[in-house]
Amino acid sequence: MALLPNPFRALVIGSSGTIGAAFVELLKNNPSCSELVEVHRHSEFPMNYENLESIKSCAAALIPTGPFQLIINTIGVLHTSKWMPEKRLDDLNAEQLEELMKINAIGPALTIRYFSQLLDPNNSIMLTLSAKVGSIEDNRLGGWFSYRASKAALNMLLKTAAIEWARTKPNTALIAMHPGTVNSRLSKPFRGEQIGRPAKDAVTDMFRVIENLKKEDSGSFISYSGEKLPW
Template sequence: MPLDSFPEGFRALVIGASGGIGAALVDALRSDPRCASVIALSRSSEPALDLTDPASIEQAATRVAGQGPFHLIVNAAGVLHGADFMPEKRLADLNQAQLLATFQINTFGPAMLLRHFSGLLDRQRGVLAMLSAKVGSIGDNRLGGWYSYRASKAALNMLLKTASIEVRRSQPNAVLLALHPGTVNSRLSQPFRGAEIGRPANDAAQDLLRVIDGLGPEASGGFYAYSGDELPW
């Protein structure tokens, strides 16, 4: 699927490129003949980028700046569960270590990405997209539970919305987006029937790129599903 809103020879950068959706985004972009370069960053890349290490985020931005400006930057990293925890079902399950670990990956690290990478966007057509989640919508929360994950994504949405207002003043063509990829068969969704109810990561990547391709500066600061529908905060 050609990304017609981007110029011939556009440059892309994917953060969280070792995850299911991140790797699929890298593959999709590298298969686009109009995309001149794709930089894939992760904890194991060179340069390495670790969302729990602010210094690595700043250093990675500095290292890749010379290969920009970038027309598309996507952060596909996120955490829902870990070796030591699963999403909380009740208030009684809440603990500070899990809250901190979840916010570190889903909120604090992406906040530093906004700080250090938004200035690397192309001035004519530049999109910075963060993978969020529909369960981070406060208005759409009907089931409860999943405290850390919901709250970390809601906070991410606020950070991105706030950043979009500031960035618009100096980069009026910049587009900052929070995107919901849907349920994807990946490590993140595996314990939650992901293989049964999720769709392939390649399909999700194509859906996300289609949504990105159709949105301009007027959409900056918005929260969109992979279908293209705008989601409530």
């Protein structure tokens, strides 16, 4: 049985980003979505992964607004003003690796931890955007060390939490989702405008998958098309 009830209450984390904003737009236009809360670095209760304490305080501030049946976390970085993805092993450096681990793995994992209290125990979905390039098995091209490693770490942290939730939150699906290549700030330096899809199309596809998620899907790495991806 599909987990997402009708009506449902949704929380979008990272709603200032391209895919996050497109999810907000889609949910605003969905009559089944009865309540929509947005979180980002400058929202009323801000969350900034440069300050990991903000995750706990943001979650605590939102408790009176919950519970939510759908929580989507879209926060992630591929490049920053300081770093571009590594092309070769000689580009690998501790500072970049630490930074991406913090934003792409540690922040999202702590978000799973602290926002779990905001989930409806009867039926809910928590989705974190990962990336297919974080798949160890699918890695054929190499490069992008920090981004790949941070998304692989995120996948492991999420999978481990999902195993625990099968016991403690049996009616919640915890999912790592690959949005496909999307035209966004993140993909722009990598021909994102040419090879990426509009965010609207990506979130429409992802929401179709979300609507059909079952509790048995928890702990999966799923593509926007519904395909299960190798870890």
